[in-house]
Amino acid sequence: MFEPVIASFEAEYPDITVEYNQVPFDTYATTMQQRLSAGDDTIDVFAVDQPNLAQIAAQGFLEDLSDLKDAAQDATSEAQYEINIYDDKMYALSIWNSTQMLFYNKDILDAAGVEYPSADPADRWTWEQVEEAGVKAQEAGMESGLLLEQVEAYYQLQPLVESLGGGSGITGDDMLTVDVTTDGWVEAMDWYAQTFESGFSPRGVGGFQTSAVFTDQKTAFFVGGPWDVGGFAANADFNWGIAPHPYFDGGDAVTPTGSWSWGINAASNNKAAARAFLEYVALNPEGNLTSTETQTIIPANSEAAAEYLPTLEAMGGDNSAGAADLIAYEIDNTAVARPVSVGYVQFEALINQAFADIRNGSDAADRLEQAQQQIEDAWSQLR
Amino acid sequence: MTDTVVRSRRGMSRRTVLFVWNTLLAITVGLAFLIPLWWSFINSLRPGAETFSYLNPLQWQTFFTATPTLENYLALLDSDLGRAILNSLFVSVVTVIVGLGVCATAAYGLSAFKFRGQGVLFSVVILSFLIPFDAIAIPLADMFRDWNLQNTFIGLILPGIGNGMAIFLLRTFFLAIPEELVEAARLDGLGWWGVFTRIYLPLSRPALIGAGLMLFLFQWQAYVWPLLMGTDDEHILGPVALSNLQGQFQVDYGVLFAASMVLVLIPLAIILGFQRYFIQSVSTTGLK
Amino acid sequence: MTASRGRPRGGGARRVLTGPAGIALLFLLPALVSLVVLRLAPAAVALVDSFFRTTLLGGTSFVGLGNYAELFGNPDFQNSIAVTLLFTVLINPLQIAAAFLLAVLFTRRAAGSRFWRSMVILPIAVPPAVSAVIWSVIYRPDGLANGFLAVIGIPPQPFLTSQYQALLSIMILLSWIGVGYWMMFLIAGINDIPASYYEAASLDGASSWRQLWAITLPLVRRPLAFVLVADTVSNFLVFAPVQILTKGGPNGSTNLLMYDIYTRAFTFGDINRAQAEVVILVLITVVIVALQFRLLKTED
Numbered sequence: 001m002f003e004p005v006i007a008s009f010e011a012e013y014p015d016i017t018v019e020y021n022q023v024p025f026d027t028y029a030t031t032m033q034q035r036l037s038a039g040d041d042t043i044d045v046f047a048v049d050q051p052n053l054a055q056i057a058a059q060g061f062l063e064d065l066s067d068l069k070d071a072a073q074d075a076t077s078e079a080q081y082e083i084n085i086y087d088d089k090m091y092a093l094s095i096w097n098s099t100q101m102l103f104y105n106k107d108i109l110d111a112a113g114v115e116y117p118s119a120d121p122a123d124r125w126t127w128e129q130v131e132e133a134g135v136k137a138q139e140a141g142m143e144s145g146l147l148l149e150q151v152e153a154y155y156q157l158q159p160l161v162e163s164l165g166g167g168s169g170i171t172g173d174d175m176l177t178v179d180v181t182t183d184g185w186v187e188a189m190d191w192y193a194q195t196f197e198s199g200f201s202p203r204g205v206g207g208f209q210t211s212a213v214f215t216d217q218k219t220a221f222f223v224g225g226p227w228d229v230g231g232f233a234a235n236a237d238f239n240w241g242i243a244p245h246p247y248f249d250g251g252d253a254v255t256p257t258g259s260w261s262w263g264i265n266a267a268s269n270n271k272a273a274a275r276a277f278l279e280y281v282a283l284n285p286e287g288n289l290t291s292t293e294t295q296t297i298i299p300a301n302s303e304a305a306a307e308y309l310p311t312l313e314a315m316g317g318d319n320s321a322g323a324a325d326l327i328a329y330e331i332d333n334t335a336v337a338r339p340v341s342v343g344y345v346q347f348e349a350l351i352n353q354a355f356a357d358i359r360n361g362s363d364a365a366d367r368l369e370q371a372q373q374q375i376e377d378a379w380s381q382l383r
Numbered sequence: 384m385t386d387t388v389v390r391s392r393r394g395m396s397r398r399t400v401l402f403v404w405n406t407l408l409a410i411t412v413g414l415a416f417l418i419p420l421w422w423s424f425i426n427s428l429r430p431g432a433e434t435f436s437y438l439n440p441l442q443w444q445t446f447f448t449a450t451p452t453l454e455n456y457l458a459l460l461d462s463d464l465g466r467a468i469l470n471s472l473f474v475s476v477v478t479v480i481v482g483l484g485v486c487a488t489a490a491y492g493l494s495a496f497k498f499r500g501q502g503v504l505f506s507v508v509i510l511s512f513l514i515p516f517d518a519i520a521i522p523l524a525d526m527f528r529d530w531n532l533q534n535t536f537i538g539l540i541l542p543g544i545g546n547g548m549a550i551f552l553l554r555t556f557f558l559a560i561p562e563e564l565v566e567a568a569r570l571d572g573l574g575w576w577g578v579f580t581r582i583y584l585p586l587s588r589p590a591l592i593g594a595g596l597m598l599f600l601f602q603w604q605a606y607v608w609p610l611l612m613g614t615d616d617e618h619i620l621g622p623v624a625l626s627n628l629q630g631q632f633q634v635d636y637g638v639l640f641a642a643s644m645v646l647v648l649i650p651l652a653i654i655l656g657f658q659r660y661f662i663q664s665v666s667t668t669g670l671k
Numbered sequence: 672m673t674a675s676r677g678r679p680r681g682g683g684a685r686r687v688l689t690g691p692a693g694i695a696l697l698f699l700l701p702a703l704v705s706l707v708v709l710r711l712a713p714a715a716v717a718l719v720d721s722f723f724r725t726t727l728l729g730g731t732s733f734v735g736l737g738n739y740a741e742l743f744g745n746p747d748f749q750n751s752i753a754v755t756l757l758f759t760v761l762i763n764p765l766q767i768a769a770a771f772l773l774a775v776l777f778t779r780r781a782a783g784s785r786f787w788r789s790m791v792i793l794p795i796a797v798p799p800a801v802s803a804v805i806w807s808v809i810y811r812p813d814g815l816a817n818g819f820l821a822v823i824g825i826p827p828q829p830f831l832t833s834q835y836q837a838l839l840s841i842m843i844l845l846s847w848i849g850v851g852y853w854m855m856f857l858i859a860g861i862n863d864i865p866a867s868y869y870e871a872a873s874l875d876g877a878s879s880w881r882q883l884w885a886i887t888l889p890l891v892r893r894p895l896a897f898v899l900v901a902d903t904v905s906n907f908l909v910f911a912p913v914q915i916l917t918k919g920g921p922n923g924s925t926n927l928l929m930y931d932i933y934t935r936a937f938t939f940g941d942i943n944r945a946q947a948e949v950v951i952l953v954l955i956t957v958v959i960v961a962l963q964f965r966l967l968k969t970e971d
Contacts, residue, residue, distance in 0.1 A: 356918060360920065545701075
C-alpha cells in the first residue's frame with residue numbers, strides 16, 4: 001500500500017531504508033495497543049487513527065513533536081492540525097483526510113421525475129428533501145431510498161447529531177463527561193430509526209457491503225466518502241452524481257472529517273530516521289501526494305490536496321463533476337472533527353452498539369440513556 | 384432351504400432400498416453443508432462488484448456463472464498470500480509432528496499406566512483447555528517478548544504443541560485398546576516404548592488423524608496470536624494475509640473469496656486424503 | 672457393560688497393569704511442561720491481574736475482589752452470563768445430537784459417502800473471517816436464507832437484526848462450522864464397533880432404530896463423552912462470528928461471555944476486569960465440565 005511513498009523517500013534519502021509492516025485494519029487499534037504497551041521497539045513510525053490519538057499519547061507511546069507545530073500548521077487545514085494536539089503538545093502529523101458526500105442515482109431520479117440535487121454547497125439539500133426524493137424513487141421501483149456507508153459508525157452519524165446542535169457526546173474540561181441524551185441526539189436518532197422502520201433504508205446490510213447496494217441499483221441515495229468515487233467509477237454501470245452532505249432543516253451544515261496521522265513510537269531506536277520519514281510524508285507535498293497513490297483518499301497536506309482533487313474528480317468523468325470544489329469547501333467550512341478524549345475508544349465502541357440497536361428497532365431515547373450509563377461505567381476505569 | 388433363499392433375497396432388496404435411501408440422505412446433507420462454500424467459490428470466479436447482484440430471489444446465477452474469470456486469483460499473486468500460506472503450512476506441519484508426539488506420549492502416560500496422582504494430572508490437562516487461549520494471549524505474549532521470541536517461527540509454533548484437547552481425545556481412544564493385547568505383548572518382552580509404538584499408535588489411527596487435524600487447524604486458523612507476536616513479511620501467516628486484503632474503505636469480495644478458497648484447499652486435501660485411513664480401526668485391522 | 676461379557680473394548684474396566692509411576696511421568700513430561708508454561712502460567716498471571724486495577728490516568732493498585740464485585744453489579748455483565756448459559760444449554764445438545772445422527776448416516780453404506788462426508792467436515796477449515804462474511808450474506812434481509820424461504824413460501828425473516836432470532840442464527844452458523852468436525856470423532860468410534868454385534872442383533876430381529884439405541888449409542892459412549900466435553904468447551908470460547916456479525920446485539924442478545932471478554936480486553940483496554948471475567952468463565956466451564964464427567968461416570 002505504501003510502496004510508492006517508501007520508494008520515493010528512499011530515493012531521496014539513500015542511507016535510510018523503510019520496512020513496511022501491515023496489520024489488518026479491523027484489529028489495528030487493539031494490536032497496536034498491545035505491542036506499544038509492551039514497549040515493542042521494532043516499530044518506529046506508526047499510523048494513528050486520529051480520534052485515538054489522545055489515548056495513545058496519554059499512555060506515553062508517542063514522541064512529542066511540538067517543535068514541528070509551525071510547519072504542521074502551515075502544511076494542513078486547521079481541523080487537521082488541531083486533531084494532533086493533546087494537552088497542548090503535538091504528537092503526530094496528519095497524513096490523510098476525509099469527508100463525506102451525497103451520491104445519487106441519476107437514472108432513477110429521472111424515472112421518478114425528481115430534479116437532481118446540485119453540487120453547489122450553497123444549494124445543499126436537507127435530509128427532509130432527500131427523504132422526499134428517495135420515497136419518489138422507491139415509488140418508481142427502487143428498493144430503498146437512502147443508505148449511509150458506515151451505517152452504525154460514529155464517524156458517519158456524528159454529523160446528524162451535530163447538525164441539530166446535539167453536541168459531540170463528550171464534554172467537560174477533561175473531555176470525560178458523557179452527554180448523549182441531549183435533544184439533538186434523541187431527535188437525530190429518532191429520525192435515523194424511522195428511516196429503517198419505514199423501509200426507506202435497508203436493515204441488515206453492513207460492513208463493507210453497503211456501497212454495493214448503490215452499485216447494484218438498490219438505493220437511490222448513498223452517503224459515502226471520496227474512496228467511493230473510484231469504486232463507483234469502476235463498478236457502477238448507470239449515471240450517478242454527487243452533491244453536498246445533507247443537513248437537517250433549520251440545523252447546521254456539518255460534515256465528517258479526519259483520517260490517519262502518523263507518529264513516532266517513543267520506544268523506537270531510530271528516532272532521527274523516523275522523523276526524516278515522517279516529515280517527508282506529511283510536510284513535503286510531493287511525499288504526501290505519493291502516499292495516496294494506491295488509495296482514493298484525500299492527502300492532508302493542503303498543497304498535495306490541491307493537486308490531488310482534480311485527479312479524483314476526473315476519475316468519475318461527468319458523474320463526479322464538481323467533486324474537487326465541493327471537497328475543498330467542506331474541509332474548510334463544514335468539517336467537524338471527532339472529539340479529542342482519552343476515553344474516545346470506549347465511547348465509540350459503545351455508541352456504535354447503540355446505533356446498531358437503534359437501527360434494528362430499539363427506542364432511541366431509551367437506548368441513548370442506556371449508552372450514557374454504559375460509557376460512564378467504561379470510563380470509570382480510566383480515572 | 385427355500386426358506387433361507389427367500390429370506391436372503393428379501394434381505395437384499397431391503398438392503399438396496401436402504402442403500403438408495405442413505406445415498407439420497409447423504410447427498411442432501413452434503414449439499415446443504417456445501418452450499419455456502421459453493422456460493423463463495425462461484426463468487427471467487429466473478430468480479431467483486433457482482434457479489435451481491437443475484438442474491439434474492441434465487442436464480443441460476445446465484446450458484447453458477449456463465450463467464451468465469453480467474454482475475455481474482457491472479458490478483459492474489461500481487462499479495463503476500465503465497466508466502467503466508469507457505470509459512471502457515473510450515474508452522475502447522477511442524478506443530479502437528481511435534482504436537483502429536485507430545486500429546487500422544489502424554490495420552491499414553493495417562494491411559495496405559497495406573498499411578499497415584501493420575502487423576503490430578505488428567506485434571507491439569509482438562510483445565511489447560513478450559514482456559515481460553517485468546518484471553519491469556521496477552522500475558523503469554525509478554526512472556527514471549529521477554530524471551531525474544533517475537534517475529535520468530537518458534538514463537539508462532541510453541542503455543543500449538545501442547546494441546547489439552549488432543550491429549551483428552553487420544554486418551555479416550557487409547558482407553559479402548561484391549562488390555563489383553565498389552566499383557567501379551569509385555570509377556571513377549573516388549574518394553575513400554577514398544578507397547579506405545581507397536582500397539583497403541585497403530586491401533587489408534589483415526590484418533591491420531593483427528594488429533595492431528597485439531598493441531599493443524601489451531602495453527603492454520605491462528606489469528607490473534609500471530610498479530611501479537613509480530614507480522615513482519617518473513618513470518619506472516621495465512622489468516623493475517625487474508626485480513627490484510629480487506630482495506631479500510633473497501634473490500635473486493637471476489638479477491639477475498641478467492642483467497643479463502645486457496646486457504647481452504649489445503650485442509651480439504653488433507654480431509655479427503657485421510658478419509659481412507661479413517662475407516663481403519665481396532666475391529667478392521669484384524670487384531671481384534 | 673460388565674467385565675464378564677468379554678470386555679470387547681476393555682469397556683471402562685480399570686487397567687490391571689500398574690507400570691511404575693516414573694515411566695508414566697516420563698511420557699507425560701513434555702506435555703505437562705508445555706501446558707504449564709504455555710497455558711497455566713499465563714492463566715496464573717491473569718488470575719493475579721484480576722485482583723489489581725491499572726488505570727490510564729491513575730496507576731496500579733490492589734483492589735482484591737473489587738473487579739469481581741463491579742462485574743456482578745453490572746447489568747450488561749449479568750445479561751452476558753444469562754445469554755451464555757442459555758446458549759450453552761441449547762447449542763450443545765443440538766450439536767451433539769446432529770453430530771451423532773450424521774455419524775450414523777455417514778457410516779452406513781451409500782454411494783459417494785466419503786465425498787459427502789468430507790463436505791460436511793470441510794466448513795471447520797474455512798477461516799472464521801470468511802465464514803462470517805458468507806453468513807452475513809446468507810442472513811441479510813435480501814440474502815440467500817430468505818431466498819430459500821421464499822421458494823418454500825415462508826415470509827422473509829429478520830435473522831441477525833432481531834433480538835429474538837440473532838442467537839439462534841449464530842447457533843446455526845456455528846453448527847455448520849462444527850457439527851462435521853465432532854461427527855468425525857464419532858465416526859471413528861462407530862467404526863470401532865465390531866460388525867458381529869449388529870449381525871447378532873439382526874438375527875435377533877432388532878430394528879435399525881433398536882440397534883442404534885442398544886448397540887451404537889452405548890458403544891460410542893467414550894468418544895461421545897469426549898465430544899460432549901470438547902464441544903461444550905469450544906462453545907464457551909466462541910467470539911469471532913459474534914464480533915463480526917452482531918457485535919453482541921441486537922440489545923445484547925448475542926453478547927456471549929467470551930466476546931465480552933474480548934472487547935473488554937482488546938477494545939477497551941480494561942485488562943484487569945477482562946481477566947476477572949476470564950476467571951469467571953473458566954470457573955463456569957469447570958463446573959459444567961465437572962458435572963458432565965460426574966454424569967457420565969454414574970452411567971458407567
